[in-house]
Amino acid sequence: MQTISSIPEMQTRVGSLRAAGxxxxxxxxxxxxxxxxxxxxxxxxxxxDAVMVSIFVNPTQFGxxxxxxxxxxxxxxxLQKCEAAGAHxxxxxxxxxxxxxxxxxxxxEEAVARPLEGVSRPAHFRGVTTVVxxxxxxxxxxxxxxxxxxxQQVAVIRKMTADLHLGVEIVVGPTLRDxxxxxxxxxxxxLTPAQRADALSLxxxxxxxxxxxxxxxxxVDRLVAEATHLLAQHRRVRVIYAAIVDRDTMEPVREATPxxxxxxxxxxxxxxxxxxxxxx
Ligand code: AMP
Numbered sequence: 001m002q003t004i005s006s007i008p009e010m011q012t013r014v015g016s017l018r019a020a021g022x023x024x025x026x027x028x029x030x031x032x033x034x035x036x037x038x039x040x041x042x043x044x045x046x047x048x049d050a051v052m053v054s055i056f057v058n059p060t061q062f063g064x065x066x067x068x069x070x071x072x073x074x075x076x077x078x079l080q081k082c083e084a085a086g087a088h089x090x091x092x093x094x095x096x097x098x099x100x101x102x103x104x105x106x107x108x109e110e111a112v113a114r115p116l117e118g119v120s121r122p123a124h125f126r127g128v129t130t131v132v133x134x135x136x137x138x139x140x141x142x143x144x145x146x147x148x149x150x151x152q153q154v155a156v157i158r159k160m161t162a163d164l165h166l167g168v169e170i171v172v173g174p175t176l177r178d179x180x181x182x183x184x185x186x187x188x189x190x191l192t193p194a195q196r197a198d199a200l201s202l203x204x205x206x207x208x209x210x211x212x213x214x215x216x217x218x219x220v221d222r223l224v225a226e227a228t229h230l231l232a233q234h235r236r237v238r239v240i241y242a243a244i245v246d247r248d249t250m251e252p253v254r255e256a257t258p259x260x261x262x263x264x265x266x267x268x269x270x271x272x273x274x275x276x277x278x279x280x
Contacts, residue, residue, distance in 0.1 A: 001079070001082065001083040001087055001089070002088070002089045003079060003089075003090045003092060004089060004090070004091055005091075005092045005093055005097075006093075006097070007093060007097050007098075010052075010089075010093075010138055010139065011138060013089060014050075014138075014139050014140060014141075017049075017050045018140070022048075022050045023047075023048045023049045023050070023142045023143075024048060024049070024050045024141045024142050024143075025044035025045075025047060025048035025050070025051050025141055025142065025143050025144065025171075026052045026053075026054065026135060026136070026139045026141035026143075026144045027040050027041050027044050027051065027052070027054070027087075028054045028131075028132060028135055028146070029053060029054065029055055030055070030186065031073060031074065031075065031078050031186075032071070032072035032073070032186035032189075033077075033081045033082070033186075034184045034185075034186065036147055036149060036175070036176035036183075036184040036185075037081075037147075038081055038084075039173055039174075039176050040145045040146070040147055041053055041082060041085035041086060041145075042085055042086060043145055043173045044086075044143070044145045044171070045085070045087075047143060047171065048141075048142065050089070051086060051087045051089075052087070052089045052090075052091055052139050053082050053087045053089070053090050053091070054090075054091040054093070054139075055075065055078055055090060055091070055092050056091075056092070056095075056131065056135075057071050057073065058098075058127055058131040059095055059127075060099070060123070060127030060131065061123075061124050061125075061126075061128050061131065062127070063121055063122075063123060063124065066121075067187070071186070072189060075092065091135075091138075091139070093138075105130075106126055106129075107129040107130045107133045107164075108125075108129065109125060109129050109160050109163070111159070111249070112155045112156045112159045112248075113125035113129070113152070113156045114250075115152075115243075115245070115250050115251065115252075116152050116245070116250055116264055116266070117152050117266065117275070118152075119241075120240055120266070125152075125153070125156050128153055128156065129156060129157070129160050132144075133164070133166070136166055141168055142168070142169060143168060143169040143170070143171050144157075144168050144169070144171070145171045145172070146172055147172070147173050147174075147176075148172050148173065148174050148175045148277070148279070149175040149176075149183055149184075149185070149275075149276070149277075150275070151247065151262055151277040152264070154170070154172050155247065155249070155250050157170060158170050158248070175276075175277075175278075177203060180200055181200060181203035181204060181207065182196070182202075182203055183202075183203060185274065187272060187274065191269065191272055194236070195269045195270055195272065198234035198235070198236040198237050199236075199237070199267075199269045199274055201230055201231050201233065201237055202231070202237075202265050202274060202276045204230055205226075205227035205230040205242070205265065206263055206265065206276060206277065208226055208227065208230060209223045209244075209263045209280060210263075210278050210280055212226065213256050213258060213280045218255040218256045220244045220253065220254065220255060220256060223263065223280075224243070224244065224263075227242050227263065227265065228242050231265075231267060236269050236270050237267050237268070237269055238268040239265070239266075239267050240266035240268065241264065241265070241266050242263070242265050244256055244261055244262070244263050244280070245261065245262060245264055246260060246261060247260060247261060247262045257280075258280060259279075261280050262279045263278055265277065
């Protein structure tokens with residue numbers, strides 16, 4: 001496995017892979033890798049000849065009062081994990097190369113990015129689409145792998161890729177959870193054991209909604225009421241949103257339709273902001 005931080009060097013490396021007829025996959029991450037990330041790398045390795053993993057804590061997707069400076073950074077451990085999961089190249093660009101002085105061009109997706117996360121994090125997806133478009137342009141992958149854990153991010157990136165004819169196949173890996181149902185996230189390490197115990201209610205509420213839909217319930221108000229009821233039983237949890245939405249547009253739907261809708265949740269657990277979702 002090779003680690004590359006220079007953009008021109010990365011372009012040269014990928015250029016030679018493509019010239020040799022290799023199918024190239026990209027797995028974009030912000031590091032602090034856990035088994036969820038590694039499952040995406042393995043998924044990529046099963047579908048491509050060369051797997052590129054990018055590790056870049058992207059400043060433009062963090063709001064002014066968010067956790068950019070304290071976001072966990074642990075490159076040595078990440079590189080070992082990438083190698084074990086089957087990555088061929090890890091791309092670790094510097095912020096000064098991705099956003100050189102005077103950088104002034106951004107990509108905004110203006111529909112799918114609006115609801116849910118877009119309400120509380122207004123500039124978040126602009127940062128995500130900009131950095132993902134840049135990574136696509138640098139790496140020019142045949143396919144890119146993202147996690148269902150960030151369902152709205154997947155929908156926004158799919159939309160951007162189609163709208164801008166980027167020609168990258170978007171592959172989505174399922175959300176990896178701990179045995180207790182907690183979705184793996186780099187931010188889980190901010191939680192104390194007591195906060196984590198309360199945070200388990202997110203996974204539980206989603207499981208309950210899924211069971212209700214499996215049992216025939218389609219009414220959005222019933223599903224949302226049950227989920228918020230479960231969350232409200234935990235004193236550290238403050239719900240930001242609990243919504244049943246179309247999985248492509250992220251717009252609220254009238255009724256749950258298996259295969260087309262998902263329940264999306266965001267909550268504060270004390271000072272830690274968590275999101276989770278489950279296709280219904
Ligand atoms: P991040 O490092 O948080 O930007 O995440 C990098 C990629 O890993 C994104 O596509 C995420 O959706 C994905 N990811 C994060 N957590 C999980 C998880 N628990 N299961 C599967 N994929 C995940």
